[in-house]
Amino acid sequence: MIGPEIKHNLLLAVRAVLRPLVRIAIRQGVMHADLAKELRTTCLEVAREVSIAEGREPSEVRLRMMTGMSTADLRMGVSQEAPTSALASGMDSHTLAALVLSSWHAGEKYAVVYGVPIELPLRAKAGQPSLEGLVRDHDPDAEVELVVERLLAADCIRKVDVGRYAVTSRIYMPATATAEGMRYFGDATARYVATLEHNLLGGATNASEKRLERAVFADHGIPVSRLAEFQDVVKKQWDAYATPIDNWLNAPGPSADSENEEIVETGVCVYHYVVHRDGSTEPKN
Numbered sequence: 001m002i003g004p005e006i007k008h009n010l011l012l013a014v015r016a017v018l019r020p021l022v023r024i025a026i027r028q029g030v031m032h033a034d035l036a037k038e039l040r041t042t043c044l045e046v047a048r049e050v051s052i053a054e055g056r057e058p059s060e061v062r063l064r065m066m067t068g069m070s071t072a073d074l075r076m077g078v079s080q081e082a083p084t085s086a087l088a089s090g091m092d093s094h095t096l097a098a099l100v101l102s103s104w105h106a107g108e109k110y111a112v113v114y115g116v117p118i119e120l121p122l123r124a125k126a127g128q129p130s131l132e133g134l135v136r137d138h139d140p141d142a143e144v145e146l147v148v149e150r151l152l153a154a155d156c157i158r159k160v161d162v163g164r165y166a167v168t169s170r171i172y173m174p175a176t177a178t179a180e181g182m183r184y185f186g187d188a189t190a191r192y193v194a195t196l197e198h199n200l201l202g203g204a205t206n207a208s209e210k211r212l213e214r215a216v217f218a219d220h221g222i223p224v225s226r227l228a229e230f231q232d233v234v235k236k237q238w239d240a241y242a243t244p245i246d247n248w249l250n251a252p253g254p255s256a257d258s259e260n261e262e263i264v265e266t267g268v269c270v271y272h273y274v275v276h277r278d279g280s281t282e283p284k285n
Contacts, residue, residue, distance in 0.1 A: 017193065020281070024185070043067045044074065094184050097150050097172040099138045104167045105243070106250045110134060122148065122163045131165055150174065170242065191269065212268065227274065234272050242268070 025035060047066040051058040064074055104110050104117050109129050111117050124130035132144045151157045156169040174181040199210045222230060245268060275281055
């Protein structure tokens with residue numbers, strides 16, 4: 001059993017993680033009953049996974065002991081287990097837009113000297129670089145106009161002439177709430193929490209086994225009027241840091257040692273946080 005101090009701080013951490021999730025959920029019209037169902041289902045799924053990983057049968061009795069759920073809740077959780085895949089099939093537009101921006105910066109036929117991305121026409125003759133070709137490289141069945149519309153709305157590209165575009169960002173962040181955006185929100189949150197879990201509880205015994213997780217911050221804060229200035233500094237420094245990493249990962253991809261070697265998804269994520277004087281992280285209008 002864990003000590004009371006660890007349990008107390010862990011529950012505080014759970015609440016801190018849940019706050020932005022619940023805030024978004026409420027603003028999108030998600031009810032408490034929906035959240036409770038997902039929590040019940042997740043507890044059951046994770047308990048089963050942990051039991052199997054420990055070499056034990058995930059029986060009803062064991063799952064009740066691990067989760068503290070009643071028999072009724074346990075059986076309700078079994079009947080309400082969530083699907084493991086998204087409702088829509090195929091590549092979502094968020095992932096596709098991100099891949100397009102990455103290839104536009106890293107792909108050899110889309111960049112010129114010093115890695116500066118070239119302007120692209122929407123369509124071009126066969127063999128000539130175009131925005132349509134860039135999109136089709138990742139998803140042959142994608143609606144090119146929809147991808148362009150999303151990139152324009154997010155200020156990731158700009159129109160420089162009729163049917164011709166220039167890229168302005170390596171990162172895709174949707175301008176408004178979308179189904180794909182909610183999937184990205186979940187994936188990004190899970191990736192970061194999983195990194196912390198690995199470093200704190202994953203059994204890493206030395207620094208070389210721990211994954212990169214670093215933070216820099218102002219010891220005494222900064223005036224809110226200088227937030228925009230700091231954000232500009234961070235974005236410029238990140239671009240300089242990210243470019244060689246992105247190029248290493250994608251042009252060309254690292255080769256495996258054998259045909260049967262596992263392929264993992266990996267990358268580096270950076271975020272800028274703001275905590276207000278009252279201790280809240282909620283956006284202030």
